[in-house]
Amino acid sequence: MVPTLLEILLHFIWPVQCPLCGRIASVVCPDCLDALLGETMNLCSLCRGPYPCSSHGGAPPLFVGALHEGRPRELLLLLKYKGMRSLGPPLGRALGRAFEAPAADGLVPLPLHRGSPRGYNQSLLIARGLSAIWRLPVVDGLAWAGRRPGQTGRSAAQRRDLPEDVLRWRQGAASIAGRRLVVVDDVCTTGATLDRARRVLEGAGASVAALVVWTASEGRRDGL
Numbered sequence: 001m002v003p004t005l006l007e008i009l010l011h012f013i014w015p016v017q018c019p020l021c022g023r024i025a026s027v028v029c030p031d032c033l034d035a036l037l038g039e040t041m042n043l044c045s046l047c048r049g050p051y052p053c054s055s056h057g058g059a060p061p062l063f064v065g066a067l068h069e070g071r072p073r074e075l076l077l078l079l080k081y082k083g084m085r086s087l088g089p090p091l092g093r094a095l096g097r098a099f100e101a102p103a104a105d106g107l108v109p110l111p112l113h114r115g116s117p118r119g120y121n122q123s124l125l126i127a128r129g130l131s132a133i134w135r136l137p138v139v140d141g142l143a144w145a146g147r148r149p150g151q152t153g154r155s156a157a158q159r160r161d162l163p164e165d166v167l168r169w170r171q172g173a174a175s176i177a178g179r180r181l182v183v184v185d186d187v188c189t190t191g192a193t194l195d196r197a198r199r200v201l202e203g204a205g206a207s208v209a210a211l212v213v214w215t216a217s218e219g220r221r222d223g224l
Helices: 005-013 030-036 070-081 085-098 122-134 156-160 192-203
Strands: 041-044 061-067 106-109 142-144 167-169 180-188 207-216
Touching (some): 030 070, 030 085, 061 085, 070 085, 070 122, 070 180, 070 207, 085 207, 106 122, 122 180, 142 192, 167 192, 180 192, 192 207
Parallel strands (some): 061 207, 106 180
Antiparallel strands (some): 142 167
């Protein structure tokens, strides 16, 4: 695609280009993202089988944009480890276009680990983009109950070995009793962190309408 004069001028002011097609003056093209999410998945959040699930009828759905491989994974790595925080909202908007919004009252992102050198929460950025499409407010009230290392580089068994109380609803955060909420994260590997988040929200009196992630690792799993 031949860039317009406006795009050329913008590129001189803010020199970025789409990591998928190379278009200048674009953090990432919406059309590229929509094509990337051509095979989205609606899964059972407990066993990661097809949703609705005959074995876990009460489990909320897990909306997955793509498998954690190839270009979707590359984009997430740019967002998380290369400082490209501007990718977060477009990824969320792409998820919002790919899935129909569930009946819900708000979006709850997974929190950034305490002491993380990143300085920004990629899940919150994705949630803000999703909010723009689904017209649901972001309710940023989850927090880690203590300092804990991130999940990157840990084995599947170590990822699953999360204490039940590893997350909490922040004191002073808005009450969520009686509200229907959607949990938002960047990637689902074993699903342990998402499961702990769901339990915290339910313990605070809310119900979880769905969980949404940009990518997920392949394969079914046993219930946690």
